[in-house]
Amino acid sequence: MESQTAIEVAIEVKNLTHTVSSKTGDLTILKGIDLEIKEGESVAIVGASGSGKSTLLGLLAGLDINTEGDIALYGHSLTTLNEEKRALLRGQYVGFIFQSFHLLPSLDALENVMLPAELKGDKMARQKALQLLEKVGLSHRLTHYPRQLSGGEQQRVAIARAFASEPKILFADEPTGNLDEENGQVIIKLLFELNQSEGTTLVMVTHDNHLAAQCDRQLVMSSGRLQESTQNNCKDPLR
Amino acid sequence: MSFAWRFMRKEMRSSDVVTLLVALVISIGTVTAISLFIDRLRLSFEQESASLLAADRVVRSDQVIPPSWLQQAESLKLSVAERASFSTMIFAKNKLQLSQVSAVTNGYPLKGHFLVDSTLFGQGVKSNESPKPGFIWISSRLASLLGVTIGQTVEVGDKTLTVSKYLVLDPGASSSAFSISPRAIMNKADLAATNVIIPGSRVRYSLLVAGEANALSALQTWLAPKLTEGQRWITPKQRGERIGETINRAESFLLLAGTLAVVLSGVAMALASSRYVKRHLMQVAVLKTLGATPKALSRLFLLQLLFLFVIGALLGLAFGWIVQNMIAALLSSLVTTALPEPEFWKMWLGVATGLISLVTFCLPLMRRLIRISPLSVLQPSARVEQRSVILYLIGFAGMYGLMCLYTQGVMLPTVMMVAMAGIGLVVSLLGWVMFRFGRSVTSGATSGWQIGLAALYRRLVPNLFQLLVFTLIIMLGLVLVGIKTSLIADWQKQLPADAPNHYLFNVQANQIAPISQVARTLKITSSSWYPMVRGRITEVNGEQVSKLYPDDKPEPELFERAMNLTWADQVGEGNKVVAGDFSANGLSVEEKVAKEAGLKLGDKLTINIGGVFHTLPITSLRFVDWSSMRPNFYVIVPKSVLNDSPANYVSSYFVKPSQAQAFYQAMSQFPTVSILNVGDILRQIQSIIAQLSQAVQLVLVCILAAGGLVLLASVRSTLEERMEEGALLRVLGARGALVRQALIIEFACLGLFAGCIAAMGAEASLYGVQVYVFNAEPSWHPMLWLLGPSAGVLLITTVGVFASRTVLKVPPMHLLRGI
Structure with a gap:
């Protein structure tokens, strides 16, 4: 077991500002955000619709490039990298779970899970995918295509896919947003179990207070600014 | 790499990839068929040209x-x-x-x-x-x-x-x-x-x-x-060059016709790629979030395109091979020698066509796919939009390049592009008026008519494009049908019922009396006898024709070769003096050839008749009705000139079918007299036209297939929208029959409009051929007006309803599920 002081910083954000241009002029979505997320932490970003949560998530994951300030994943600054290099970095460090699952419709469940590991050139992709699908309880659905799976099942495949590349940081965008309560619970349970066992850092955007409450930290996004929630460390108030 | 193959294998079954593949096969196949067939013709002539002159x-x-x-x-x-x-x-x-x-x-x-x-x-x-x-x-x-x-x-x-x-x-x-x-x-x-x-x-x-x-x-x-x-x-070279030129011209012409199939296939490819790109945008964004680099994605899609190209090229070449064999078989009775097998390497043109189509119509769209921001997974607004006008311009630039490659020049492709743009403009204008009219006479959404006509107007630009495509295809078909079935028949119909149908020539002076006796006995109507000598114009106003028109300058018809001359006391039937005096002691020249040769009254021509040179002024110009079917002459000389020349005589007879047997029997006592049966010649021309048009029809079928594919791809690109509309109508209480009716009306009207404009265009083209080629009175072709619209309605409705059949099956729940 590593000592407290040896814990690495997974994500470091300094003075992050993001402006997009639109027909009506420039629009600043994120304003001077500073943030540090340590390895193994789980962080929920909550906030009203349009407050900039998803933009922040996208920038943290290196899906887009910010206009000012700096973002570093494990000490690698994203700001100076081009799309080619950022993609490589994502492949190395990052996993994703989306609200609308985004499985590739032309690939079956097993192939979808194998995909990120294959992109990394992992020879054990198939074995890993089989294990993960076993873990999410879908070993009987390996050759089913996304359209043949229910929403909950699709999201379980997506979770298995997210862990297949053994990411250090997992980004989740409203992972239960498209699911009913019962399926949502299953997904949350799976997500946290896997997160725990794999030692992954989790950054999640959600509207679901119940879900947010399960995270180590909750950050509130409001008008482009980010604040630590006062309900900090108050895990699972409803339970 | 293994992912790339797996991805590709699965994609091969999707409808846009199939459309892309079929379009590729049609375009490669059409060009291959044409270039291989021409190659066989060329080889056949080359083999002959070794012994082209039968001498050195x-x-x-x-x-x-x-x-x-x-x-x-x-x-x-x-x-x-x-x-x-x-x-x-x-x-x-x-x-x-x-x-x-x-x-x-x-x-x-x-x-x-x-x-x-x-x-x-x-x-x-x-x-x-x-x-x-x-x-x-x-x-x-x-x-x-x-x-x-x-x-x-x-x-x-x-x-x-x-x-x-x-x-x-x-x-x-x-x-x-x-x-x-x-x-x-x-x-x-x-x-x-x-x-x-x-x-x-x-x-x-x-x-x-x-x-x-x-x-x-x-x-x-x-x-x-x-x-x-x-x-x-x-020399053998001179002979070879002339034949080579003819074949080159035939090749350019056929390939330009084939270009239409290539352009349409290209458009179908672009539409299919566009739908493919739309379908994959989100997937590529997801792949990017998973760490796929733009380079890896480019490789993936390029590999996929390459794979598609290889399959398309193989199938297209096979298809082209079969079609060229069919063309050769259709024309076998016109070509007296068996055509040699084509050379394999000549297939390069088809392969190049496929590659250029794919590169110009698909690659720019694929680039859009590669460039999508991974952020669009979270925010759909972050997608890269490219202007489709620019994409199509790249495609058409590629087609222009292809045409230049086919014709080995820029003149013909430029003219064709401008002509196409002109036709496009006219058809768009007519179509816009028709769609607008259709929209204005109906309003609301309670009947299939209203919904169908509204749909035509709403998707105005793609529909105008469809209209242009099908107007062109149907028009080409109608012109072909018109030429094959009615032109010669029309022309024959315009001849007087007793117009001469047999020419007698090579008749010697002492045979005139007995032959006239035969005609009288059999009650056969005859025209007068004209003496005929051969002569050649050698000088114009004292200048030698050979100096006026050196080898590289084309000679007017009048100077080109030796011609038949006659003399006459008075202006013959079907002739009318338009300038000068016929009775003057000079030459009477037909006005059209005179104009072509730049001759006017008073110009002096030197004519070599049997080695004797006569110089005479032009004293009259004549209009000649060539359809009178009587012996007509470009140049009539004074009797004094022809008197000393050895002449034979020519005349024309009208022989009824019932008299023919007896007439031929009687004429067999004059074996040196040649009889030209106009009916036979016309039948031969008709059979040649029929066979040639069958060959052109094969190219037309390729064009039609490409056009059908464009419609199919175009409808499929609006399928989601149509399905939503269909579901919405059902949610609002419309019966399934209404949705079907609306679709049928939309496509049937498009077909009807295309058919009508095509009939108009075909009628205009046939008018041109009748008036300027056949010198005949123009006539209406009611068959075209029936055939065009009905073919249009049938074709477009069938393809359109087939392409949008899923709209009919979509349940109202579709809207709620938002699948």
Whole structure:
């Protein structure tokens, strides 16, 4: 077991500002955000619709490039990298779970899970995918295509896919947003179990207070600014 | 890599990839078929051109070759042969047929060989010997027209000859393809006994020589000052160049027609790629979030395109091979020799076409796919939008490049592009008016009419494009049908019922009385007799024609070759003097040829008639109604000029079908007289047009398939939108039948409009052909107005409803699920 002081910083954000241009002029979505997320932490970003949560998530994951300030994943600054290099970095460090699952419709469940590991050139992709699908309880659905799976099942495949590349940081965008309560619970349970066992850092955007409450930290996004929630460390108030 | 293959294998089944593949096959196949077929024609001519002249050099002449020329050639140790070619009647039992006969000396051909066979329509075996005296070789076509076989006899003029072989190829014949009169070869020793060559007959004499290059050039030097107008020294190169040019022109023309299929396939490819890109945008964004680099994605999609291209090219080449074989089979009876197999490497043009189409129509769209921001997984607004106008411009630039490649120049493609843009503009305008009108007469959404017509107007731009595509296709089809079925019939209908249908020529003065007697006995209507001599214009206002028109400058028709001249006291039937005085002691020239040659009243022409030169002024210009079917002449000379010249006579007869048998029977006592049956000639032209148009129809079918594909791809690109509309209508309480009705009406109206505009265009084109090519009165073609719209409605409704069939099945729940 590593000592407290040896814990690495997974994500470091300094003075992050993001402006997009639109027909009506420039629009600043994120304003001077500073943030540090340590390895193994789980962080929920909550906030009203349009407050900039998803933009922040996208920038943290290196899906887009910010206009000012700096973002570093494990000490690698994203700001100076081009799309080619950022993609490589994502492949190395990052996993994703989306609200609308985004499985590739032309690939079956097993192939979808194998995909990120294959992109990394992992020879054990198939074995890993089989294990993960076993873990999410879908070993009987390996050759089913996304359209043949229910929403909950699709999201379980997506979770298995997210862990297949053994990411250090997992980004989740409203992972239960498209699911009913019962399926949502299953997904949350799976997500946290896997997160725990794999030692992954989790950054999640959600509207679901119940879900947010399960995270180590909750950050509130409001008008482009980010604040630590006062309900900090108050895990699972409803339970 | 393994992911790439797996991805590809799965994608191969999706409808846009299939559309892309089919489009590729059509475009590669069409171009391959055309270029291979042309290659076979070219190879066939090249094989012939080795023996193209049947000699090393030929002297061609309108008059008998002086014996001194032969002696000179022999003294130079050159091998020598002679040949005389002419049109004459060949009789067998009670059948007769105008034929192209060559009489050759022993030793002909000096170079190359005959192809002859002892079975009808055989492929032929080589023979270096010419027919022996007393024998004749006739083409299989002539044999079947006359109903004779080997061993039986035919009559050429007064001489009876025995058929000993079927002639497949004469190495010295001007061209073995597309000739109207069937051919025969006999020995020159029998020529005099036939009595068919009389003063004034149109005969082409050739002196063939072969041997050492030095001797040949010595002969050329010796002959050069002796050659007169109408005599030429011919090398094999000159012959080859002319034929090569004709084939090049045919190739350019066919390939340009094929371009339409290529352009349409390209558009179908672009539409299919666009839908493919739309479908994959989100997937690519997801792959990017998973760490796929743009380079890896480019490789993935390029690999996929390459794989698609290889499959498409293989299938397209196979398809093209089959189609070119079909074209060759359709034209086999027009081409007298069997076509050689095409060369494989000629397939490059088809492959290049496929590659250029794919690169210009698909790659720019694929780039859009690669460039999508991974952020769009979270925010759909972050997608990269590219302007489709620019994408299509890249595609059309590629097509323009292809056309330049096909025609080896920029002129024709530029003209064609401008013409297409013009037609596009007119059709768009007409279509806009029609769609607008359709929209304005209905409003609301309670009937299929209202919904269908509204849909046409709402998707205005894609619908106008469909309209243009189908208008063009249907119009081409209608023009083809019109030319094949009605043009000649229309022209015949316009002739007076008793218009002459037989020409009699090669008639000698002493035969006029007995032949007229035959006509009187059989109650056959005849026109007057015209004396006819051959003459050639050599000088205009004292300047030599050969200097006015050097080799590289095309000569007007009037100066091009020897022509038939006549004299007349008064203006003949169907002729009208438009300027000058007919009775003056000068020349009367037909106004159109005069205009072409830049001649006016008072210009002095020198005419060589049988070696005597006459210089006369033009004293009148005439309008000639060529459809009068009476003997007509470009130039009429004063009687005083023709009096001393050896002439034969020409006349035209109207022979009723019931009189024909008796007439032919009676005419067989004048075997040297040639009879030209206009009906036969027209039937031959009709059958040639029918066969050629069948070949063009094959290209049209390829164009049609590409057009259908465009419609299919276009409908599929709006499928999501249509499904949503369909579901919405159902949610709002519409019955399934209403949705179906609306779809049918939308496509049927599009077809109806396309058919009507196409009929208009076809009618205009046929008007042009009737008025300017046939010099006939224009007439309406009601059949086109029936055929065009009904073909349009049937075609577009079938394809359109098929492409959007899922809309009919979509449940109202679709909207709620938002799948």
